[in-house]
Amino acid sequence: MLSLEIIEENPHHILKLNGEIDASNSVELDESMRKMIDDGAQSILVDGTHLHYISSAGLGVFMSYLEDFQEEGIRFIIYGLSPSVWEVFKILGLDQLISIKPDKETVIKEI
Amino acid sequence: MPKLPSIHIGKLSFLLAILVWLALLFVDLVRLFGKINNMDAGIAQEFTWILEALFFLMIYFFYQYRIAKDSKNDFLELIWRAASTGIFATGVYVLIQIFYFLLGDTKLAQDPFLRNFFYHVHFALISIFIISTSLIWRSLILYQKTKQVVKQWQTYELILLSCLFFVFFQPISFDYPFLFVLAITILMAVVLSVNLKWIPYLTFKEKWKTLLFLFFILLCASLLFVQTNRFLSSTEMYPINLMDNLFLISLFFFTIIYAFFSFLVTLFNLPTSSVFEQKLTEAINFQRLSQSIKPEENEEQVLDILLDSCMSASYADGAWLEVYTELENGIAQVRFLDQKSKKELVALIEQNQLRQNWLAEKMADHMQPLSLKIDHPKYLTALIVPIVVNKSLIGQLVLFKEVRDGFNKEMVNIISTFARQASIAVENHRLLNQAVKNERYQEELKIAQRVQKSLLPSKLDHDEAFEICAYSNAADEVGGDYYDTFQLDEHRFVIIIGDVSGKGTSAAFHMSQMKGIFHSLIQLNLSPSEFMIRANAALSRCLERNHFITASIFIIDTQKKSFCHARAGHVPALLYQNQVKKAEYLGIDGLGLGILRNIQYENHVEEKTFPFQGGDLLVLFTDGIVEAKNQQHQQFGFERIRSLVEKHQTQHPRELQTILVDALHEFVGGDGMIDDDYSTVIVKFT
Numbered sequence: 001m002l003s004l005e006i007i008e009e010n011p012h013h014i015l016k017l018n019g020e021i022d023a024s025n026s027v028e029l030d031e032s033m034r035k036m037i038d039d040g041a042q043s044i045l046v047d048g049t050h051l052h053y054i055s056s057a058g059l060g061v062f063m064s065y066l067e068d069f070q071e072e073g074i075r076f077i078i079y080g081l082s083p084s085v086w087e088v089f090k091i092l093g094l095d096q097l098i099s100i101k102p103d104k105e106t107v108i109k110e111i
Numbered sequence: 112m113p114k115l116p117s118i119h120i121g122k123l124s125f126l127l128a129i130l131v132w133l134a135l136l137f138v139d140l141v142r143l144f145g146k147i148n149n150m151d152a153g154i155a156q157e158f159t160w161i162l163e164a165l166f167f168l169m170i171y172f173f174y175q176y177r178i179a180k181d182s183k184n185d186f187l188e189l190i191w192r193a194a195s196t197g198i199f200a201t202g203v204y205v206l207i208q209i210f211y212f213l214l215g216d217t218k219l220a221q222d223p224f225l226r227n228f229f230y231h232v233h234f235a236l237i238s239i240f241i242i243s244t245s246l247i248w249r250s251l252i253l254y255q256k257t258k259q260v261v262k263q264w265q266t267y268e269l270i271l272l273s274c275l276f277f278v279f280f281q282p283i284s285f286d287y288p289f290l291f292v293l294a295i296t297i298l299m300a301v302v303l304s305v306n307l308k309w310i311p312y313l314t315f316k317e318k319w320k321t322l323l324f325l326f327f328i329l330l331c332a333s334l335l336f337v338q339t340n341r342f343l344s345s346t347e348m349y350p351i352n353l354m355d356n357l358f359l360i361s362l363f364f365f366t367i368i369y370a371f372f373s374f375l376v377t378l379f380n381l382p383t384s385s386v387f388e389q390k391l392t393e394a395i396n397f398q399r400l401s402q403s404i405k406p407e408e409n410e411e412q413v414l415d416i417l418l419d420s421c422m423s424a425s426y427a428d429g430a431w432l433e434v435y436t437e438l439e440n441g442i443a444q445v446r447f448l449d450q451k452s453k454k455e456l457v458a459l460i461e462q463n464q465l466r467q468n469w470l471a472e473k474m475a476d477h478m479q480p481l482s483l484k485i486d487h488p489k490y491l492t493a494l495i496v497p498i499v500v501n502k503s504l505i506g507q508l509v510l511f512k513e514v515r516d517g518f519n520k521e522m523v524n525i526i527s528t529f530a531r532q533a534s535i536a537v538e539n540h541r542l543l544n545q546a547v548k549n550e551r552y553q554e555e556l557k558i559a560q561r562v563q564k565s566l567l568p569s570k571l572d573h574d575e576a577f578e579i580c581a582y583s584n585a586a587d588e589v590g591g592d593y594y595d596t597f598q599l600d601e602h603r604f605v606i607i608i609g610d611v612s613g614k615g616t617s618a619a620f621h622m623s624q625m626k627g628i629f630h631s632l633i634q635l636n637l638s639p640s641e642f643m644i645r646a647n648a649a650l651s652r653c654l655e656r657n658h659f660i661t662a663s664i665f666i667i668d669t670q671k672k673s674f675c676h677a678r679a680g681h682v683p684a685l686l687y688q689n690q691v692k693k694a695e696y697l698g699i700d701g702l703g704l705g706i707l708r709n710i711q712y713e714n715h716v717e718e719k720t721f722p723f724q725g726g727d728l729l730v731l732f733t734d735g736i737v738e739a740k741n742q743q744h745q746q747f748g749f750e751r752i753r754s755l756v757e758k759h760q761t762q763h764p765r766e767l768q769t770i771l772v773d774a775l776h777e778f779v780g781g782d783g784m785i786d787d788d789y790s791t792v793i794v795k796f797t
Contacts, residue, residue, distance in 0.1 A: 023614065052744075055738075057613045057657075059659075060658055060659060066707075067708075092703045093706070096700070097707060
């Protein structure tokens with residue numbers, strides 16, 4: 001079960017994730033990401049506060065856009081991850097490539 | 112025991128009949144000779160009677176055999192056989208008369224012996240005609256027989272048999288006993304003659320032919336029998352009356368009565384025969400529709416039969432059948448309509464208000480055929496029949512008639528039944544195809560499963576310094592988990608465990624790539640981190656953009672009692688140290704393979720060497736175990752694995768593995784499925 005919501009909060013595009021991401025619904029995540037990039041988003045924030053689980057297929061979606069972000073200079077930040085989800089990012093080593101912040105305030109402050 | 116040659120009843124009875132007839136002829140000629148010359152030849156009348164009875168029996172057997180042999184012949188052919196025999200007998204009689212007419216008053220014409228010979232020929236032909244026809248009637252009477260009819264017929268046959276011998280007791284014909292028995296046989300013939308069940312099965316044309324044949328039979332029988340009376344007039348010429356036999360007379364009446372009944376019933380059945388034919392066609396069409404079509408055939412054939420059946424059931428003047436395919440409304444079949452009128456009719460039907468309401472109801476499985484009045488110069492009525500398969504409308508059948516209100520209730524009923532039957536056939540056909548396809552996929556997957564199993568090592572390399580065991584289970588038929596071992600030299604062993612992102616078939620393909628990369632790179636004697644860098648470079652070229660592989664590699668040196676380890680995004684391995692009685696996860700940094708597809712990867716992988724001692728345990732696994740969830744959506748987690756290992760560290764690796772897997776299943780719950788691949792490799796140092 002996954003529900004996605006894109007909120008445009010100039011200059012950010014905030015993607016709110018709610019539920020679990022697995023192989024069956026990772027396509028929806030991919031579509032949302034693609035949409036934001038096609039919209040010309042320059043700063044993408046992913047709100048993972050209500051993300052309970054992410055499978056390797058979901059991680060694969062984030063991973064596949066890393067090059068695009070780098071090439072087009074898009075800022076990409078994930079925040080609000082629960083410890084267990086954060087652990088998954090960490091084990092895979094994605095925390096070295098994606099900037100992951102504890103909450104939205106931290107993100108805004110740092111920018 | 113010598114085998115008796117099988118007796119050919121047909122030939123034997125035929126031969127005997129001829130012999131008996133010749134004997135009869137001889138006996139009678141001798142008697143005539145005696146009479147003319149005023150000598151008593153000393154041949155009793157009974158002798159002739161016996162021969163006569165034998166002759167009848169032989170003919171009876173012969174024809175019984177012949178008709179039984181060709182019993183599959185149709186009615187028309189049977190009746191034709193009777194009629195042709197009659198015509199032949201009459202023809203021979205006429206020829207004899209012509210012969211005598213030509214002889215005029217010559218001496219030969221007066222010759223009693225020649226006359227007697229022809230009399231015997233005439234007798235033989237009448238007997239053959241009457242007996243063969245009776246036997247044909249028998250097979251017609253016993254068509255669709257009931258027990259009662261069979262009993263009636265058997266009684267009749269018995270009476271006839273006794274009639275054969277009647278002459279011995281009552282030589283004087285046409286006195287009261289004779290007439291009494293004759294009356295009984297005639298009565299029985301009438302009773303039997305009501306069995307005319309074969310007539311409705313004749314088509315209209317066949318009925319006409321039957322009438323003609325029956326007429327010939329009646330004509331021939333009457334003619335021949337009336338003529339026999341002429342022979343009776345002179346006892347001088349013919350000393351013994353062969354025709355004056357109760358058996359023959361009874362059968363003659365039977366032949367006449369049944370032919371007469373059949374004639375009348377056939378005549379009165381003529382007007383209704385088209386209805387019966389119609390019903391029969393419908394029944395056959397039903398059967399054709401209900402026979403489920405074979406997988407390699409297509410649905411079009413069913414729809415073809417449906418269209419023809421509906422047209423013939425409703426006497427429609429034109430029709431088409433359309434099936435909605437994914438691309439467009441393909442018109443599969445059109446009958447008796449030219450392009451122009453079809454276009455006009457399509458337009459008329461599209462515009463029809465009633466039809467739009469009918470379509471709007473949307474309850475596909477409750478749709479009934481819709482009868483419409485249309486405003487077309489030629490066609491005045493249309494009937495739209497929905498074709499519903501699996502609760503959705505797959506097409507429609509449109510029938511047209513050139514008369515107003517052309518489709519009555521019976522037609523609509525039968526047509527909607529046809530449509531339902533066709534729908535079932537189509538549905539069955541689709542299900543069957545689906546099943547066949549599924550079976551093939553299952554088969555393919557089984558092969559894939561077997562191939563993949565063979566990709567995992569059946570024998571794990573090790574020496575006496577450590578024991579090792581491994582286990583892998585795929586969530587689907589095939590999975591993306593991988594483990595392998597390799598012996599570098601005498602004291603150095605490599606163990607790898609990997610997990611491809613995702614699961615199922617795509618993961619399985621990448622897993623086999625991983626195996627190839629492992630076996631080619633490991634020969635180069637690389638350090639763990641270098642191995643990961645090279646593997647990352649190789650996989651970056653093979654993996655799709657959103658796929659990656661996590662792996663952990665260990666190079667164990669049993670001489671130095673240490674292992675060097677690098678981790679590429681894989682779940683950390685658990686090391687139990689016997690000395691401190693504690694298990695610890697080996698948390699070193701490392702990025703999954705295929706995530707960063709450039710030289711930068713070098714900065715994201717590290718390696719570390721750990722010493723080991725006897726009694727230490729190294730437990731490797733994939734994330735399927737860690738992330739397995741129970742009914743309350745809790746994960747199995749790292750902590751449970753750690754405490755299980757600490758608790759059971761004394762066990763042999765294989766037992767520890769069983770404990771782990773059992774604990775995992777127990778955690779997930781009785782029939783809860785673990786929906787990811789999971790694997791474990793356990794090493795125990797000695």
